[in-house]
Amino acid sequence: MKPYILVVDDEPDIRHLVKDILEDEGYEVSVAENGTAARLQLQARTPDLTLLDIWMPDVDGITLLKEFTMAGHNTPVVMISGHGTVETAVEATRLGAFDFVEKPLSMGKLLTTVERAIAEMRKPKTEGVTGPGKAVPEPVGHSEVMRTLRARAAKVAEQRNTVLIYGEPGAGKSMFARYIHGLSDQASGPFLTVNLASLETEQIHKVLFGNGLGTAEASESAFVQARGGTLFINNVSVAELSVQTRLAEILSQEENDISVRHAVGTLPRLIVATSEDVRPLVDVGQFRRDLYYKLNETPLWIPPLRDHREDVPELLGYFVDLAMAENQLPYRKFSFAAQNWLRNYSWLGNALEMKNLVKSLLVLGNEADIEVDEVKAILGHNFAVEPSGTGDAQQDFELPLREARERFEKAYLEFHLRAANGNVGVVARKAGMERTHLYRKFRALGIDPKNIRHD
Numbered sequence: 001m002k003p004y005i006l007v008v009d010d011e012p013d014i015r016h017l018v019k020d021i022l023e024d025e026g027y028e029v030s031v032a033e034n035g036t037a038a039r040l041q042l043q044a045r046t047p048d049l050t051l052l053d054i055w056m057p058d059v060d061g062i063t064l065l066k067e068f069t070m071a072g073h074n075t076p077v078v079m080i081s082g083h084g085t086v087e088t089a090v091e092a093t094r095l096g097a098f099d100f101v102e103k104p105l106s107m108g109k110l111l112t113t114v115e116r117a118i119a120e121m122r123k124p125k126t127e128g129v130t131g132p133g134k135a136v137p138e139p140v141g142h143s144e145v146m147r148t149l150r151a152r153a154a155k156v157a158e159q160r161n162t163v164l165i166y167g168e169p170g171a172g173k174s175m176f177a178r179y180i181h182g183l184s185d186q187a188s189g190p191f192l193t194v195n196l197a198s199l200e201t202e203q204i205h206k207v208l209f210g211n212g213l214g215t216a217e218a219s220e221s222a223f224v225q226a227r228g229g230t231l232f233i234n235n236v237s238v239a240e241l242s243v244q245t246r247l248a249e250i251l252s253q254e255e256n257d258i259s260v261r262h263a264v265g266t267l268p269r270l271i272v273a274t275s276e277d278v279r280p281l282v283d284v285g286q287f288r289r290d291l292y293y294k295l296n297e298t299p300l301w302i303p304p305l306r307d308h309r310e311d312v313p314e315l316l317g318y319f320v321d322l323a324m325a326e327n328q329l330p331y332r333k334f335s336f337a338a339q340n341w342l343r344n345y346s347w348l349g350n351a352l353e354m355k356n357l358v359k360s361l362l363v364l365g366n367e368a369d370i371e372v373d374e375v376k377a378i379l380g381h382n383f384a385v386e387p388s389g390t391g392d393a394q395q396d397f398e399l400p401l402r403e404a405r406e407r408f409e410k411a412y413l414e415f416h417l418r419a420a421n422g423n424v425g426v427v428a429r430k431a432g433m434e435r436t437h438l439y440r441k442f443r444a445l446g447i448d449p450k451n452i453r454h455d
Contacts, residue, residue: 002028003118006047008038008064009080010056014105018051021107022114035059042068047075049117051110054081054092062092066450069096076117080105098327100363116328137182139175140318141311145303149176156298157183162251164236164295165273167302169421170352173273174234176302181230186269189229194222196243197235197423204243208233209250223250226268236295237276237287238425248291270295275419276426286429305347305354312343315351319358329362335369342375348418410445413438422449 005027009015015031022029030047032038035058041047050068054061065077076098092100098117101110139150156163157180165173174193181191194207210221222231239247251270272295281287305312316334323329334342347353360378361370413427420426427449428435442449 002026003048003121004028004030004045005049005051005114006030006032006038006041007051008032008035008056008061009051009053010034011053014103018105018110021111025111025114027114035064038064039067048121049075049114050077051114052077052079052097054079065092065097076121078113078117120326120328137175137178139172139179140315141308142314143308143310145308146311149300149302150179152300153180154183156180156300159298160269161297162269162295163271163298163300164278165271165300165302166277167273167275168304168350169275169419170350171302171304172351173275173302174232175351176300177230177232177271177273180271181232181269184230184269186229189268190226191230191232192222192226192268193232193234195234196238197421201240201243204239205246208243209246223267229268231268231270233270233272235274235421235423236272237274237278237281238423239287241286241288244288244291248288248294251291251294275421276429281429305350309343312354313339315354316342316358319355320362322355323359323362327359327362329359330367332362332365332367333369335371338370338372338375341372348415406445409441410447413441413445413447417447417449424449 005022007015007018007022007029009018009031010033012033015033019029019031030041030045032041034056038050038052052061052064061079061081065079068077077096079092079097079100081100081102098120099113101113139146139153141147153176163177163180165176167173177193178191181187194204196204199207208222210224250267278287278292278296282289282292305315313334316339320332320334324331342354349356357375357378361374364378365374413431416427416430417424420430424435424438428438431438433441441447
């Protein structure tokens, strides 16, 4: 079957020229002149590859890329722009774009990029299914912290208990969930991830529970789709009480009522993760106490990267290799000075932030070694190393009180948005504010939560 490509561009000459050339190369091609048309095309049929223009009259390509990602479209997206900037390329890469091509288009480069993207799309997807003879991906690091953590995870894998993994955003909770699955006796079964932070409550009910356990429609349930394997529920702390109640009911029935197992087959092993401490939510009635104790049968803490800085050089090398393998990017080496500087970097986004940084450096750089100045240029104003006791805070004392307060509030909220991976509900609880008031504050300070994420 011919690979199917969707070309989204508001310039008719470009989209039809690209369509004609791609069809000559043996691809099946559809075109869309704006974001609205692109959405309709995606609803009708999922493409194997999307070529997406950045600037369009109704909606920008970055916004569409976010929508596609949130909707679960996992096929490659190549961004196209006649107004390309380093910042735009970094943002597109951070959001998961496969590559970035500038206008005027070089058809040779475009065809090469299309071929690489299609080849990547056609690779067998074996993530999370670790059968006999398959290697289990091992979390990287030779520090005492990582050796101890891997040993604990291996012990956890031997049991069928529900596991609660907690740690900062980007610390590696998903990686360790997969690691536990790969070492368990369910390794030959599926590994299914449900990220509650990316779904509305109604969607969570449909994805997790289908239309009710024990009915024909239960095949839609994640608990059924993951049977014989592992169901990984990420960001469990954001679940509304109605979702918590359904989870508690299922776990109680699994313990006490054999009819549930008869209805849906063997239920999967459950691993849940959170970046937020759930215990305070229990104390204030925002999280069910019985559910917390059921989920917390076996807790596993993933420490932040700053607690094992000695692993930074090894992780940098790992993410360079990963970017080369996944995106066919050229090899680049970090200089010793850059490695040392990054060992002292704050890593608010932990390993996930490092992965995105490395990919950006390989996408945008040349063949030379990666030096400190280039790292700082990519990180921009967000870079920070361990505080030395000096900084720009003194300068705020010269500002009018209102301006100084607004500057602090903006920095405070952006910090917590990054820590919460853009989840407004988590930030509202951290700040002790109602969501409505928090959104007003965002507007007043010019903050867009969608643009402040780690991944």
